[in-house]
Amino acid sequence: MMNELINLKGIGPKKIAALNKLGIYTVEDLITDYPYKYNILKRTDMSLIKDGDKVIIDGVVETMPTIASTNQAIKKTVFRLSDARAIYQICLFNQQYLCRELHPGEKVIIIGKYDQRRNMIVASEIRKGIITNPPTIEAIYYQKEGINSKTISMAIELALNTNLKLENYIPVTIQKKYHFQDKLSALKEIHHPTSTMNYLYAKQQIKYEELFLYLLKIQFLKQKRQEEKKTQTRKISKKKVLDFISTLPFELTKDQITTIEEIYQDLTSHQRMNRLVQGDVGSGKTIVSFIACYMNYLSKSQTALMVPTEILAIQHYENAKNLFQNEQMNIALLTSSTKKKDKDKIYQDLSNGTIDFIIGTQSLIQKNIVFHNLGLIITDEQHRFGVNQRNILKTKGLSPDILSMSATPIPRTYALTLYGDMEVSNIKSKPVGRKTIITKFILESKIKDALYLMKEQILSHHQIYVIAPSIDSQEDDDLGNITILKNKMRLAFGKIATIGIVHGKMKSSEKEKVMHNFETGKIAILISTTVIEVGVNVPNASMIVIFQADLFGLSTLHQLRGRVGRGSTQSYCLLISKVPSKRLEFLEKTTDGFQVSEYDFKTRGEGDLFGTRQSGDAILKLANIKRDFTMLKKVKEDVEIFSKNNKEEFRKLGSSLERIESVD
Ligand code: ADP
């Protein structure tokens, strides 16, 4: 194939392997591996120089470089350099190879730092040549072991100069409107800027294209859904639904009822449902989705519930079995650790329609799963899944209704733009009797205060979550982190409390056992990485203590905080950090998820909010939904006009995008 890296002359298997590690597999990946910064080789004005300043100068080597100090560990090389204005002392620590081939009379560029005391330039880089005008702009790429920025740059250069056939997705009318150049030139400009102006111009164009494709896809999906009629209309007895609701052990909140009504309307209409339910942690989204499942069950179709973690899947499964114990509903659980034999049986029962309700993780989107009559797809914590994952599941039914749930509310303006393909229900009211969680920020040096508060909870027979950050779940110190914590907790509470530990590297059977012991109260203190972040529900847990809280995003902390305060007892969230933090203090003041997300958005960028949706789509590489929001709004208008005026072209592009993106 044309787009294999192997076809690039000069790129051998070793380099390909290193590129693969950077997530680069094809030539397309390579040429869209954009630099994270640039070095501008512009001559420093030495008359303005201060101690420690970065220096870039060029000149002629005046003296042969000689080793000046004989210290074993540090070798210092010195020589003199002259330009039209002055003579400079250059010195170099170690790295002798940089001047191995330097001779007097040679023209070189020196990059380094100015040391005022010694009146010297400490070089970090020496290259042959002179500084050009306009200055060269060098692209710097993320590097990995086995491949450095220079080699990546060279590989990209190679790729851009082999007859690439590049698809320019922006319609010609729009290209003309903005005077866009051809795509190859724009890409070359990004990787090898000829001037700052030209670079900025090219960057705008690439960003535009990314946002255009992103929004066009959303618009296309929305339109497609509006045109699709369901193959069957459901008849759902409202009375049966109400009867079922009346058996619940609690009163539904106002917003829960409204949402359930909206879902009922959707399910019984001719048009396919695509609804997002946004609601703070603990607002009771699960029961809403289960009632949706019940309605679907009454209309004799199958329901699939997809969740991001196994622990959550198990919990939903147990809840569902409990809730529907008086119904004939056949409920099953499918995760990656379901045994082969059980899996085969589940596949069979899904395809012959024996199973009414399947709950599982991403395992649900495997190829060999066939449904008999999939009518409703529910995804919990939907921001964790990419659009594509949901779309794959969608293809498993004829035209299934879709219900997504998210505890990470998105500020309204953004939601309208980004979730243009969905209807949104908000659950803002809280179940009655819930006490506000008291949040306290505590400096690590005052950890005794925290231990004291923990002890109070243990003595009143409540349970506690203790969270350690998992900075990188691939790393071992992550484990070390929670092991250290465990020892500390043992020391402090070993005599009065049972301590359990759960982390991402444990086998799921072990995890399950620990979670079960926590749920049944056998474990009083559960130490965990963020595997418990989503969904877990233990009403007797009244405190969550989060160590190194400053390393988490606010939305994540808010989610974690939502693990407590699920019963009627007063609950606490202790945020421990080595350093004072305004963000953490903000959490002391508010418990409203919408406000938290708004604040997070303002202070931290879209990180938590769009992380997955963005990477799941892999369309947006240069563009950034928050930083480029103004452009995004403009692009949205363009997409809307284009979809109206160029119906055919819009459709063609939309369906090709849908195809390309779904292959994964
Ligand atoms: P989330 O919205 O975070 O998914 P859950 O659905 O897990 O929240 O609900 C949290 C807890 O609140 C559960 O124990 C659930 O049974 C309970 N709950 C849900 N709705 C109500 C209600 N209307 N009144 C009282 N408790 C409720």
Ligand code: MG
């Ligand atoms: Mg939930």
